[in-house]
Amino acid sequence: QSALTQPASVSGSPGQSITISCTGTSSDIGSYNLVSWYQQHPGKAPKLIIYEVSKRPSGVSNRFSGSKSGNTASLTISGLQAEDEADYYCCSYAGSTTFVLFGGGTKLTVL
């Protein structure tokens, strides 16, 4: 099964809000509330920032929020800060054959 589809890049100015989309199918995002998002800075391991569509792990800023509609999940970052510049990956449970799918990643640039 193909990876989830994310835009290659997005950008925004400090203080603004941006949204990153993650499009799957009815076999993955559309069927399960098991979408997660990861932030990855260069040379570092990914960090979980959203799980189960919209839940934030302890310690993650409430500027990060997640949602889902149909086969598309979204990550919104409000009040953009310079430290938010990173790569972002979505991930979804995809059933008992494929199990886990990642998106191709989105590079966020803070202008």
Add this chain to the structure above:
Amino acid sequence: QVQLQESGPGLVKPSETLSLSCTVSGYSISSGYYWGWIRQPPGKGLEWIGNIYHSGSTYYNPSLKSRVTISVDTSKNQFSLKLTSVTAADTAVYYCARDGGYDTLTAYYKVAGWFDPWGQGTLVTVSS
């Protein structure tokens, strides 16, 4: 807190077997959760390799299943990855991580695809 650390050779020859271990501290693997391997080729995205439960139950990426074996050693609080017949396309940073899936209704751990925490990752290069 829970910490994971990958270890293993950083260089593997083509057609040989890549072997890595992940040592978990701060949590007993036998207590629950699935434990996974994820890789990232240089400059590319993340790819899930597979998950294992302390009972030995495994789930693999269908595209890698024929070459992958994940095993667990609860006495060492470790789980391991073997990938056979490697090529240059298997060059990547390999991460181990805990899958946080848990069904509160059934009280069963499950593969959910949300990983936290992660190890720091280890670069494995396939080259002669």
